[in-house]
Amino acid sequence: MHTPYRRGILLCWLALNLSLPVHAQSQEGRLGASSGKILGDDGNIWSLLQQSRYPLRIGILPVIHLNTKPTEANLQADLDAYLQTALPELQHIQSQPRILSNQRLLALADEVRLDLVIQPKLIALEDRHWLMLSVYSGPAGEVVQNTSHTLAQADPQTITDVIQSTLKDLAPSVPIHDWQQPDVQLGELHLRTRPEGMQVHLNQRAVGLTPLFIRGLEQGEHLVQVQENIAYQVKRIQVISSPPGVQVEINGKNRGLTPLDFPAELLGSGTYQLRFKSADTFKAEIRVQTQPEQVPVQLNNLPVQRSPVSFQELTQTEHTLTLLPYSAVKVRKPFSIAPQEAQTLEINAYKSARLNIETAISGAQLYLDGELAGDTPYTSHLAQGQYSLKISKTRYRTQERLIELQPGESHDLFYTLTPRSTDTSIFLTPTGELSGQFNLGIKYLGFGNLEPDSLAHLYGLEVDYGWPSLYQFADTFDIGLGISGFAFSLHSQNIWRRFQGLGTKLQFLRESDSIPISAAIGTYLSLDPEHNAWVGYLSLSRNFGDFALHLGLQTHGFNLNFGYTGWDHLRLGAIVYADSFLRLLAEDNESSSTFYGLQLGYSF
Structure with missing residues (x-):
């Protein structure tokens, strides 16, 4: 920071009733008006302004003597004493009187937290003095108001009276927004952008235009967004060449010889096909100018540039020039505010x-x-x-x-992309594909008979895990392995049976963006020592977007699954069983019909 310039400023934390308008009223709230405007004599603008709920913080710099005529040596010291008597709110720090540059004035405003800075300048003539007061905007670092006064004598009392009168009549627009009622414990953000005049949203709420001081920010995380909002017009597109005289076709029509300006009817956003014709070698140049500048322009497949732009050293005969539809530049920046912190954020939007x-x-x-x-x-x-x-x-x-x-x-x-429609079990979810994650599935089947005229119900719970890409075969398909554990129960009017077991699966997956296909072989084995049974199967699965169809051919029948797999974790499907899996539960002398049901799966 520029410590030599923070010393010696009279800081006035104005609690005086000066009626200083610093906000413009809008439906979005109180917006800081753009800097550089002087609103003192404009009645219409006055009617739109609202008095600040918080006093402006004004710094009064030491007097600058613009000529060498001898003045009283202790003028500044006496002036400081008079000012502190007239304005007891002033805080005084010693410094050297000096005209600050724009950048140092901005640094001063940020460090000392000044909304306005007053620079007194004194010119001593033969019989009188000129006192000029320049008022600078702290956020913008620019002059927003100038006043001049003719003094019979430059004594401290007279200068103090002029400064005090100026403070009472001060009426510049200051780009400040109070997020909430400011307090010494709250922080603030000093926001500046290149270019200026960008719209500012804080935490998705419009607060003004840059440059802008946002005061009264609570401790914590915030998000600021700046965005331009302008339309553009193409001022000129020019084609020149060395040597001149190259024929130029634009969108298939001969437009003349270089140097050539695009006709007015072609000056707009869009794509232009340019063809150069010349019997000799040449180097061409394409220049694009817009109002305002910074419009995105692209030549061929080169990176997008912003106007004004010049594409030089072009030796090819055909080019594609594109003036992109203007998309407002938008920049979002998260920031964190600590108690009593004044944070400066500068954004070069382009x-x-x-x-x-x-x-x-x-x-x-x-x-x-x-x-x-x-x-x-x-x-x-x-x-x-x-x-x-x-x-x-x-x-x-x-x-x-x-x-x-x-x-x-x-x-x-x-x-990496994790498949959604995956599981290790042909019974768990519709697709039957492996995944490197835990899957939990439940199912219910009914509407079938275990014995003639005996309505039965099947309930199941299964957990599985897989390794989908243990080996890739000749860049053609992936080989994967899966294991599962299950518990099922079969219930009818006369039967209630429960069993648990393990399942294994070897999968061959051919991935495709259009219709992925997988095939697998596997088995289910009951762990019930009193009822050892197993079911082997061959399964085929095809995916159609977010829907899947699965067919399982088993040693005792078949099953058909159809389901929706478009959710990241949840899957839902319909099942048709023909005998098949029920063989694990049924006795050899029992027969079963086709069962229908639903299944629900969740992947962790």
């Missing part, structure tokens, strides 16, 4: 970051701040700041997180 995202399986949809940005692999230059990122792909779990992009840096992210 300094971008590069984001590269790849997924283990390509073609995943990528969403940034809720909007579809493209498919993976994804590469783009984005405004710095915080983004909400979502990666979504059919049959795979959705992944969401917050990312923070730093200006001027490249961010490389890689994500």
Whole structure:
């Protein structure tokens, strides 16, 4: 910090009833008006302003003598004494009188927490003095009001009276927003952007335009967003070449020879196909100018640049020039405020970051701040700041997180995708595919008979785990292994049987973005010592988007499963059993009909 300049300022924490308007009233709340406006004589603007609930903090710099005419040596000391008598709220620190640069004035305002800074300047003439008071905005560091006074003599009493009168009549617009009733224990944010005039939202609430001081912030985490809100027009697109005289076609129509300006009817956002024709070698240049500047422009597949831009040393004959529809630059920054902290945040909104995202399986949809940005692999230059990122792909779990992009840096992210429609058991969920996670499933089957005219019900609980990619065979399919444990009961009018057991499965999976197919062989074995039984099976599964169809061919029958697998953790399906699995529960002399039911699965 610039400590030589914080010493010697008279700080006035104005508790005086000066009626200083520092806020504009709107439906969103109290918005800080943009800096640089002088509102003193504008009655209409006065009617829109509202008196601050919190006093302005004003710093009075030492007097600057703009000529060398001798003045009283102790003028500043006497002036300080008079000011402190007239304004007892002043805090006084010694310093050297000096005109501050814009950057040092901003640093001063941040360090000492000044909303306004008054710089007195004194010019001594032969028979009189000129006293000029320049009022600077602390947030912007710019002059917002100038006053001049002719003094018969430059004594401390007279200068004090002028300063005191100026304070009472002070009427500049100061870009300040009080988040809540400020208190000495609360913090504040000093926000500045390049460019200025960007809309500011704090915790999703509009608070004003930059530069802006936001006072009265409670301790903790906050999120500030700055965003531009402007339309643009293309001022000029020019094509020149060396040597000149190259023929230029724009969108298939001959427009003339270089140097060439695009006709007015083509000056707008969109894509232009340019073709250069020349019998000799040449180097061309394309210049784009817009109002305002910073419009995104792209040539061929080169990185997007912002106007004004010049594409030089072009030797190819065909080019694609794209003026992208203007998307307002938006930057979000999280920050943390400590008690009594004054934090300064400066954002260069047009300094971008590069984001590269790849997924283990390509073609995943990528969403940034809720909007579809493209498919993976994804590469783009984005405004710095915080983004909400979502990666979504059919049959795979959705992944969401917050990312923070730093200006001027490249961010490389890689994500593996976890299948949603997975399990180790052909009975648990509709797809029958393995996953490296625990799965819990329950099922109910009814509407079938264990014996003629004996309605029966089947209840089941199963837990399983799998290793879906133990080995990859010739880049063709993955071989996986799964194990499971189960407990079932069969109930009818005359029968109540329970048993538990283990299951194993060997899977062969052929992955495809359109219709994934898997085949598996496996067995279920009852652990009941009094009723040892087993069921072997061959299973086939096909996925159709978020729906799955599964067929199990078993040693004693078959089962058919159909279900929805579009949720990340939950799966729901319908089951049809023809004998098959019931053989684990039924005696050899018992027969069973087809059963129908529902199953519900959850993956951890």
